[in-house]
Amino acid sequence: MNIYLLVGIKFILGILIMILQIHILGKYEFSVNTPLNQIQNYVLGGIIGGVIYNTSISILTFLIFILVWSLVVIIVKLMVNIDFVKSLVVGTPTTLVKNGKVNVANCTKVGISAEQLMLTIRTEGLDSTEDVKSAIMETNGKLTIIDMKSSAPRFPLISNGKLNEDVLEIIGHDKDWVKSKLKERGIDSINDVFLGEYVKGRLVVTVYPKM
Known part of the structure; x- marks a missing residue:
C-alpha cells in the first residue's frame, strides 16, 4: 500500500476514534484539566503520533491499539463515581484555608507557595488569610475562596x-x-x-x- 495512503487512513481513523470518545464521554470531559484527562491526551497523542507514521504497523494493529485504549478510558470514566476511583484518577478538592487558619500541609501537598496563595487571596479583594472563611483547591487546579462575610457558598451542597x-x-x-x-x-x-x-x-x- 502506498505510504501516503497508509498514513492518511491511520490519521482519519485516529480522528474518528477521538470524535467517538467525545460523543461517548461528553464534551465537558475534554474541556476540564484533570490528571486523567492529561494522561488520556498524552497516551492518545503518543499512539496516534508515534504509530501513524510507522509503516511497519498495519492499519488493523493501529486500530486495535487505539480501540483498547479508548475502552480503558471509557471504563475508568464509568467507574469514576466510586469514591476510591474518583480520588485516585480525578482527585478531591483540598482545603487550604479554613476559618482564617492556613493548612500548610495541604498547601505543600498541592504545590502552592505562600506567595501564590496570597496572590490569589488579594485578587479576590481580601487583605489577609484571616479574612478567608474557606479556600479550596478544586480538582482542576482552580482556587475557590469564600470570605468571612459571605453567607452563600460558591460550590454545591x-x-x-x-x-x-x-x-x-x-x-x-x-x-x-x-x-x-x-x-x-x-x-x-x-x-x-x-x-x-x-x-x-x-x-x-x-x-x-x-x-
Missing part, C-alpha cells in the same frame, strides 16, 4: 448524590437539616439529588430523572 460536608459547616447546618428539607420535597435520599444549591438560606434541588 450536594453534587451527584454526594453531600459536601465542608459546605454544611460553612452554612451552619447539619445532615439532618438537609434530609428534612429533602423530605419536604418528597425526596427520600440524598443519592436521588443531582444538584443541591444553598441560595439565600434555601435549598434549591435538582433531582435525577426517574426511570
Whole structure:
C-alpha cells in the first residue's frame, strides 16, 4: 500500500476514534484539566503520533491499539463515581484555608507557595488569610475562596448524590437539616439529588430523572 495512503487512513481513523470518545464521554470531559484527562491526551497523542507514521504497523494493529485504549478510558470514566476511583484518577478538592487558619500541609501537598496563595487571596479583594472563611483547591487546579462575610457558598451542597460536608459547616447546618428539607420535597435520599444549591438560606434541588 502506498505510504501516503497508509498514513492518511491511520490519521482519519485516529480522528474518528477521538470524535467517538467525545460523543461517548461528553464534551465537558475534554474541556476540564484533570490528571486523567492529561494522561488520556498524552497516551492518545503518543499512539496516534508515534504509530501513524510507522509503516511497519498495519492499519488493523493501529486500530486495535487505539480501540483498547479508548475502552480503558471509557471504563475508568464509568467507574469514576466510586469514591476510591474518583480520588485516585480525578482527585478531591483540598482545603487550604479554613476559618482564617492556613493548612500548610495541604498547601505543600498541592504545590502552592505562600506567595501564590496570597496572590490569589488579594485578587479576590481580601487583605489577609484571616479574612478567608474557606479556600479550596478544586480538582482542576482552580482556587475557590469564600470570605468571612459571605453567607452563600460558591460550590454545591450536594453534587451527584454526594453531600459536601465542608459546605454544611460553612452554612451552619447539619445532615439532618438537609434530609428534612429533602423530605419536604418528597425526596427520600440524598443519592436521588443531582444538584443541591444553598441560595439565600434555601435549598434549591435538582433531582435525577426517574426511570
